Amino acid sequence: MNKTLYDKLWDMHAINPDDDAETLLYIDRHFLHEVTSPQAFEGIEKKGLAPWRLDANVATPDHNVSTQRGKNLDIHNSEHSLSKIQLIELDKNCKKFGVTQHDINSDKQGIVHVIGPELGLTLPGMTIVCGDSHTSTHGAFACLSMGIGTSEVEHVLATQTLRVRKLANMRISIVGAPKFWITPKDVILYIISKIGTAGGTGHAIEFAGDYIESLSMEGRMTICNMSIEAGAKVGLVAYDSVTESYIKERGNSQKLESSDAFDYWSQLHSDPHATFDKEIEIDISDLLPxxxxxxxxxxxxxxxxxxxxxxxxxxxxxxxxxxxxxxxxxxxxxxxxxxxxxxxxxxxxxxxxxxxxxxxxxxxxxxxxxxxxxxxxxxxxxxxxxxxxxxxxxxxxxxxxxxxxxxxxxxxxxxxxxxxxxxxxxxxxxxxxxxxxxxxxxxxxxxxxxxxxxxxxxxxxxxxx
Amino acid sequence: MNIIMKDKIIGIVAKIMIDNIDTDQIIPTEFLKSIKKFGFGEFLFDGWRYQRDGDLDTPVKERGLQKDFILNQQPFDKAKILLVGDNFGCGSSREHAVWALRDFGIEAVISTSFGDIFYNNCFKNSVLAIKLQSKDITKIESFIKHDPHQIIVSLVDKTIMAGKESITFNVEDSLINRIIHNQDDIDITMKDAQRIKDFEANHLAVKPWL
Known part of the structure; x- marks a missing residue:
């Protein structure tokens, strides 16, 4: 049977594939930040629960941090009192539950969707969630990644799963050689202007075509990042040699090489005769910024x-x-x-x-x-x-x-x-x-x-x- | 045995027929500084509701109401149901948007379509999101044209009634049952804990890099 990349990722993580209503999807990686996690930590604590698989979770403060803080910020003495509470709360919760945090003074801190890939925490084939709609970014690595609400953050912490319904499949093929000034940002903005901000609602969008294949991982991340602005909480790009090189430069290569990870990942693409519920072709030859x-x-x-x-x-x-x-x-x-x-x-x-x-x-x-x-x-x-x-x-x-x-x-x-x-x-x-x-x-x-x-x-x- | 905790919503409908209302409009970012799950009602549609911007510390009374905004007008300030334009709740995943609706007293939102993440968040907080076709949205508009601008939503029958008129709607049982029986997702999933453990053991053994 011919499957799309999304179908494959879904099948690899569906715990109860035969249930009609809702699927329990196993979650490999869970990123947390200071704004959408405090209520979730409070929730599991009230229920007397602990994170199901601790090492699946990684936290960093990003939404509400000062960008003029220098190198050694004492969060207990920072000026903006309301923002300070969220940083202290994240710190407290990570310590209490044992969650790894790249804190405000860490040389690994950053926007959660930037640090995930660069630290090798985002790996192909994973299911990745975070209480942030731009989690779609990680789909550039052939991951099933999506933004979730705080109740779902709590659910993932407690059970390592999500209760979800399968999305429909959509493919956007991007063809044509772009002009000099064109960046991936122009391309995704153009796509959104064409299909509309609800154009991908209810769908997982796979981005494909010569242009996508020619892009670096960073460019692919920009495209997948904004799939949510087209309504699609999941954006995807197939695994290829560009993905492989990126992972080899950043991931724990030794551990990966010794396993059959790279072989396993080579199947992370839509089969040649896979069918999509919606297919669109976008020509960017004449595109202007x-x-x-x-x-x-x-x-x-x-x-x-x-x-x-x-x-x-x-x-x-x-x-x-x-x-x-x-x-x-x-x-x-x-x-x-x-x-x-x-x-x-x-x-x-x-x-x-x-x-x-x-x-x-x-x-x-x-x-x-x-x-x-x-x-x-x-x-x-x-x-x-x-x-x-x-x-x-x-x-x-x-x-x-x-x-x-x-x-x-x-x-x-x-x-x-x-x-x-x-x-x-x-x-x-x-x-x-x-x-x-x-x-x-x-x-x-x-x-x-x-x-x-x-x-x-x-x-x-x-x-x- | 599942006990019925809520079978209907009877209330005034406020109409905001703007398309693509994003969750930043439902609750602006400033109010996401709260670490609580409650207390967002007075900041619902904050940018449209008050004359000046605010924050968690500024009493809303000091900010002046935008009198032409529907939720500031009687009887719609007591609305329990919102009728809204296409693609309601698009954008940010902030569940605070649903908490703000719930805290204001909104129990149901009716639209032709919703942002995917927002739609899920609604049912986690007993807010019923109803998807209708445009022709049925027009019918609801006619139902609520006159005083008391009210409808009855039956959760069990999946119908919307006003006087002698009624229409039906579709929503997945697994979602609406959460509201009818006040079920908690984690409690439901924990019944499958052993199944998750078995899956996980195999999944991690086959993929040691995870």
């Missing part, structure tokens, strides 16, 4: 395109202050944010550095935040001298965390401020009350940082990255 104009990720156009005007777009245009604009080329930006689990890895920082090419921040831009995804990314960037390029341009080089992607810590937009952001959501108020977010790639974010607005002609940026 994408920019969101509204308050949903599907409200995205080419950087020089016309803003759609209809009764459906009225509310969003009013919120974004764009009722009288024909396109986005003349609008002035106030801030730039480069970071988030979508675009905070080393390749993203390199793309941003290449875009600015030694130039300075535009005078009209109040602040450019560069927030690396992890301590490891931060260190690597500093070794490559990227931090110097950013600092000399007048940007702010920060410590790792989710930062202005969700505006939970002090990194926020003020009301009506307009931001070019490499994050994943342009919802109302997402980056700060009444703040206006335009989703872009790290390359475009870099260009906005030095010009204060979008470029009108991309041809002068045809240099090598």
């Amino acid at each position: 994408q920019v969101s104009w509204g308050t949903s990720p599907e409200m995205t156009i080419a950087f020089n395109g016309d803003i759609p005007k209809s009764s459906n777009s009225k509310k969003a245009l009013s919120y974004m202050g764009l009722e009288n604009e024909k396109n986005l080329l003349n609008i002035e930006f106030d801030k730039v944010f480069i970071g988030s689990c979508t675009n905070s890895r080393i390749e993203d920082l390199r793309a941003a550095a290449a875009a600015i090419k030694g130039r300075k921040k535009a005078a009209s831009i109040k602040e450019v935040l560069i927030v690396p995804g992890s301590r490891s990314v931060q260190k690597q960037a500093e070794q490559e001298g990227l931090d110097i390029i950013f600092k000399e341009a007048g940007f702010s080089w920060r410590d790792p965390g989710c930062s202005m992607c969700l505006g939970m810590n002090e990194d926020k937009l003020a009301p009506y401020e307009r931001c070019a952001s490499t994050s994943n959501r342009n919802f109302e108020g997402r980056q700060g009350y009444l703040g206006r977010t335009h989703l872009v790639s790290p390359f475009v974010a870099g260009l906005v940082a030095i010009h204060g607005h979008l470029p009108s002609d991309l041809n002068e940026y045809n240099y090598e990255r």
Whole structure:
């Protein structure tokens, strides 16, 4: 029988495959962070339970950490009292239950979806869950990974399983050779604008085609990361030699080589005649850099395109202050944010550095935040001298965390401020009350940082990255 | 024997027919700083409900109500049911969104479609998420047009009634039974503990790298 990659991963982890209603799915890896775990730990404690398989769980604080904390932060003496409580609570719970935590001062701390892969905690074929919708990121490694709510966090801690219903299968094949400036972020934004923010609801999306095969693991992570913005809580890419090389560089190679892990993983692809409930082909040959104009990720156009005007777009245009604009080329930006689990890895920082090419921040831009995804990314960037390029341009080089992607810590937009952001959501108020977010790639974010607005002609940026 | 803990919801319906209402709108990130599972009701739709932004420490009374927002108007400030646009609850997995609905007093949400993670979260907190086709959404709109803007949802019969009118809805038994019998997922799963242990032993033996 021909199976999709999702079918295979499902079958490998279904404990009660014959039950019609709900499947008990065995969970291999569970990531935890400070915002969605306290109530879950409290729940298992009240029931007198302990984590079912302790070493499946790994925690790190990311959503609500300061990005200006330096190296040795005493969480008991940090200033923001409410945020401090969540850090202390995570610390307390991890110690109490014995859960491994890469804490605020660890050189392994970072955004949970950045550190998982780089520490070799994300391995192909795993089921991975976390109380965060961007857990879909790990699907780049041919993992069945998805975001869950806090009740499910508690359920996974207590039972090592989830009670779930199988999703439908969808495949998006991406074909055509992209133009120079196109990054995986442009591609996924374009896909979301085409299929809509509910286009993948109820489905696991497998991303395939020549373009995906040509991408690095980091690029694949950016694509899978935003499958949730197309409604799909599961995004997937087949295992191949690119995956293998990444794992060999980072995982516990010796342990893996001595087992038959690599052989086992080689089956992690959809069979040639597998059938999908939905199939879509997207041609990116003529794609231009994408920019969101509204308050949903599907409200995205080419950087020089016309803003759609209809009764459906009225509310969003009013919120974004764009009722009288024909396109986005003349609008002035106030801030730039480069970071988030979508675009905070080393390749993203390199793309941003290449875009600015030694130039300075535009005078009209109040602040450019560069927030690396992890301590490891931060260190690597500093070794490559990227931090110097950013600092000399007048940007702010920060410590790792989710930062202005969700505006939970002090990194926020003020009301009506307009931001070019490499994050994943342009919802109302997402980056700060009444703040206006335009989703872009790290390359475009870099260009906005030095010009204060979008470029009108991309041809002068045809240099090598 | 499963005891019926809840068989119907009778209440006022508030209508917010905007598509793609994400969980950031249902409860903004600022309020996720709470480590509690309760107390989110007054922050439901916070950005739309008040004149100024707030945080957990600022009393909502000081922030002024947006008088044209439906949940600030009588009798909809007592609504138990929401009728909303397509793809309600998309975006972030924050269960706080469902806790905010529940704490406000919302017991059912009706839409053509929901964000997948939000939909699951609803049933873990006894909030009934009902998926209907557009034509049935239109019928509900006509049911609630006039005072008292009320419907009766029978969980056992899976029907929605108003006066002599009624429509049926579909929801998986395994989900709605959680609400009807007030069942806890962990209690249900723990009955299969031995099965999980057996599966795990084999799974980890075959894949020693896990």
